Amino acid sequence: MKSALAAGILLANAAFGQPAAAHLAFEKADVNLSAPGTREQGGFLPNGRFECRATTMLKLISVAYGVNEDRVAGGPAWLATDRLDIVAKASSRQASRPDVLEMLRTLLADRFGLAVEEEQKELPVYLLAVGPKGPKLQESAHPQAPDCPSVESDPRLNHRACRDFGMADLVKLLPDIARNYIGRPIVDTTGLQGFYNFRLDWMSKPAYVSAMADGAAAVSLFDALEKLGLKLEAGTRPMPAIVVKHVNATSSEAPSKATEPPARFDVAEVRPSKVSAQREGLTALPSGEVEILGYTLRELIVLAFEVKSDRVAGGPKWLDSDRFDVIAKSPDAMSPHAIGAMLKNLLADKFQLQTHTEDRSLPVFALVAGKESQKLKISDGSARSQCDLVVADQGRSYTCRNTTMAQLADRLPGVAQAYLTLPMVDLTGLKQAYDFTLTWTPKNPRSDTRGPEVGGQASTPAGGLTVFEAVEKQLGLKIEERKHPMPVIVVDRAEK
Numbered sequence: 045m046k047s048a049l050a051a052g053i054l055l056a057n058a059a060f061g062q063p064a065a066a067h068l069a070f071e072k073a074d075v076n077l078s079a080p081g082t083r084e085q086g087g088f089l090p091n092g093r094f095e096c097r098a099t100t101m102l103k104l105i106s107v108a109y110g111v112n113e114d115r116v117a118g119g120p121a122w123l124a125t126d127r128l129d130i131v132a133k134a135s136s137r138q139a140s141r142p143d144v145l146e147m148l149r150t151l152l153a154d155r156f157g158l159a160v161e162e163e164q165k166e167l168p169v170y171l172l173a174v175g176p177k178g179p180k181l182q183e184s185a186h187p188q189a190p191d192c193p194s195v196e197s198d199p200r201l202n203h204r205a206c207r208d209f210g211m212a213d214l215v216k217l218l219p220d221i222a223r224n225y226i227g228r229p230i231v232d233t234t235g236l237q238g239f240y241n242f243r244l245d246w247m248s249k250p251a252y253v254s255a256m257a258d259g260a261a262a263v264s265l266f267d268a269l270e271k272l273g274l275k276l277e278a279g280t281r282p283m284p285a286i287v288v289k290h291v292n293a294t295s296s297e298a299p300s301k302a303t304e305p306p307a308r309f310d311v312a313e314v315r316p317s318k319v320s321a322q323r324e325g326l327t328a329l330p331s332g333e334v335e336i337l338g339y340t341l342r343e344l345i346v347l348a349f350e351v352k353s354d355r356v357a358g359g360p361k362w363l364d365s366d367r368f369d370v371i372a373k374s375p376d377a378m379s380p381h382a383i384g385a386m387l388k389n390l391l392a393d394k395f396q397l398q399t400h401t402e403d404r405s406l407p408v409f410a411l412v413a414g415k416e417s418q419k420l421k422i423s424d425g426s427a428r429s430q431c432d433l434v435v436a437d438q439g440r441s442y443t444c445r446n447t448t449m450a451q452l453a454d455r456l457p458g459v460a461q462a463y464l465t466l467p468m469v470d471l472t473g474l475k476q477a478y479d480f481t482l483t484w485t486p487k488n489p490r491s492d493t494r495g496p497e498v499g500g501q502a503s504t505p506a507g508g509l510t511v512f513e514a515v516e517k518q519l520g521l522k523i524e525e526r527k528h529p530m531p532v533i534v535v536d537r538a539e540k
Contacts, residue, residue, distance in 0.1 A: 068143055069150045070094075071135035074303045075295040078127035081531075083350060090330035090377040092134030094144055097381055098127040101152075101291060102430075105160070108148045109286050114228065114432070117165055119288035121446050124430040126293060131303040155295040158288070165285040170230045170276045172215060172269075179236060180273035184208045187239035192217055195243075200251065201263060204244040211236050218265070224249030225265040227434075231281050234274065244268050253486040305374075305382035307389055309334070312372035314394045330377045336370040336387075341395065341538060344368065348388040349399075349533050350381065354406065359535030366540070398537040403529035409468045410526045411453045411515070418520040420478040423447070429477065433459050439508070442482045449474045449521075456511070462487040463511040469528055472521060484514035 078098040086096030087107075096104070102124040106113045113124075134147060152158040190213045192206035204221065206214070211232045219226040221244075246268035247255060255262035266276055310332075317338045324337040326347070336344065342363040345356050374386060391397040423446040431444040431452075442459060444452065453470040463484075485508025512523050 067150050068134075068139075068146045069154070070132040070147045072303045073130065073132035073151055073155075074300050075151075075155055075297070076129045076299045077294075078129050082127065082129070084127070085381065086130075086379055088141060088144060089379060091137040092139030092144060093377065094132045094148060095130065095379040095381070097129045097379075099130070100124050100127055101156070102428075104128070104130075104148070104152060105158070105286060105288065108145060108152060109160070110145070111286055112229075114167065115283065115285045117163070117285045117287045119291060119428060120293070121425065121427065121429045122293060123288065123291070123428050125451065131305070133303055152291075155297060157290055157292045157296070159290045160286050160288050162284055163287045164282045165287075166280050167283040167285060168228050169279055169281045169283065170226065170228055171233045171279040171281075172211065172230050173233050173275050173277060174236070175270060175273045175275045178273055179234070180271070181236075181238075181240040181242050184239040184241055190239070192244075198245070201245045201247055206244065207241050208239045209242070210239050222246070222249075222265045229283065230276070231279075242272055244272075305378055305385065307386065309372040309374050309386050309390060312370065312390050314390070315369050315371075317367035317369050326383075328377065328380075328383060332374040332376050332378065334370070334372045334374060334378075334383060336372075338367050338369065340364055340367055341391075341397075344370070344387065344391060345397070345399075345533065345535070348384050348391055350384050351533060355531070356533045356535065357404065359538050362540065363535065363538060396537060396539045397535070399533050399535055401531055402534055404532045405527040406530040406532070407466050407525060408528045408530065409457075409464055409466050409523050410471045410528060411449060411468060412471050412522050412524055413473065414516055414520045414522045416520050418472075418474065420474075420480055420519055423477045423479045425477065427479070431455055431459075439483050439485050444481070445479050446477045447480075448477050456482075460484070460511045464523075466525065467530065468523075471526075471528075480519060482511075482514050482518055484509045484511040487511075 082098040084096075084098040086094075086099060088094055100123065102113055102116055102119070105116050105123075109116075116123075130151070132147065132151060134144060139147075149158075184207070187208040190206070190208045190210065192204050192209060192213075195203045195205045202221070204217075206217075209217075211234050215230045215232050218230055244265075245263065246252075246265045247263050252262050252264050269276060327333075327335040327337075336347070339347070340363060342353070342356055342359065345363075346353050349356070370387070370390070372386070372390070374383070378386070425446060427445040429446040429448075429451065431442055431447060434441045434443070440459065442456070444455075447455075448470075449472045450470040453468045457464040457468050487510065509517070515521050515523050
């Protein structure tokens with residue numbers, strides 16, 4: 045019997061070579077290289093649209109074939125680094141999600157010569173096994189349809205009351221309810237064939253890390269399973285994988301504006317919010333209606349220019365006090381990027397907003413050479429340029445292959461957010477690519493978020509390493525807070 049993953053792949057595409065002529069294709073599609081600094085976003089939109097920005101070919105293959113990125117093998121080193129913008133539209137507004145997925149596979153084959161095959165690869169998994177003292181599960185007397193609703197109890201814990209559950213049901217459930225713990229497929233090795241009633245009580249990963257840092261009682265998902273006489277162990281198993289046989293770095297067609305979104309909303313109104321109103325957020329409906337309620341003008345500028353709030357400077361004081369509602373209608377459901385572009389023009393029309401961009405000295409975390417010689421192994425360039433994070437109870441291991449220091453500075457804040465709360469820039473001067481593993485202890489999210497270089501306390505369990513200490517001891521580099529020129533949107537003019 046094929047695994048669920050294999051079945052999903054076969055449903056995604058019966059043959060993994062170049063698509064046949066009968067395969068569905070987008071009516072219009074535009075592919076561009078992403079501009080430096082573009083934020084990754086996008087996905088499926090209503091009415092047969094697909095849009096992504098700053099997305100790697102690895103991510104596109106993973107989405108197109110319905111597998112996790114770690115199930116995509118082979119391919120050139122740039123597969124996980126080079127980034128693309130794609131805007132595509134089906135001829136039918138009623139195109140289904142499977143249809144659009146097939147169109148994406150056709151696009152990748154036509155424009156980039158992508159050819160893939162399914163192969164069995166020995167890949168990392170979790171093995172669900174029976175603990176040393178045997179299972180502690182109550183067998184269902186009269187099994188019905190399996191169900192595992194959330195139930196209220198101790199507010200510090202997540203609670204699930206599972207009824208009529210088999211081990212196959214549990215294997216499917218765990219990655220959905222505990223993604224921070226489960227980063228790989230689970231294979232059932234328990235041998236248990238029955239159906240059971242049981243409770244799962246565990247802390248979310250952030251709550252667990254905080255409790256560990258505080259020395260308080262902590263219950264991980266692994267602890268919760270042990271109470272049931274089960275255990276999750278890291279292992280490997282032959283698993284179906286998508287193997288990249290060929291792919292080009294550039295599109296076979298030149299960029300065009302065939303799918304460029306409209307520059308302005310069809311209809312738009314901007315009005316002051318009620319005096320007591322607070323920011324309520326943005327709502328975008330499949331019909332194209334957009335509501336942005338309770339935003340200050342500075343917050344609207346942040347949304348329109350797709351930057352963080354510290355990257356907008358200048359302007360009158362009321363930019364941060366007066367609040368506005370924007371009610372607008374676009375021709376179709378649009379991505380956040382398209383909405384931002386239309387909002388930018390709306391602000392220029394309604395507020396006579398004028399801005400320019402300049403570099404200003406802002407606080408950053410700088411990756412710099414340490415006092416000791418760097419401890420990095422130069423890569424032979426054969427591996428895909430990629431970093432993989434393994435999250436364990438007492439630490440995080442970040443293994444990078446064929447990775448430059450500029451790429452590390454770009455990626456590290458995404459996996460060490462509690463420590464690296466500022467943008468990070470590479471000032472090491474090192475230009476080669478390296479292979480290395482960086483291991484540190486997660487930080488209590490409630491503690492001070494600054495590094496030891498700026499007077500903060502490294503709140504980690506006893507004997508742990510902060511990410512700052514790990515970089516220095518394991519790589520021979522340092523992370524320091526500095527001022528560095530960064531692009532800023534400066535408000536030159538804004539009228540009420």
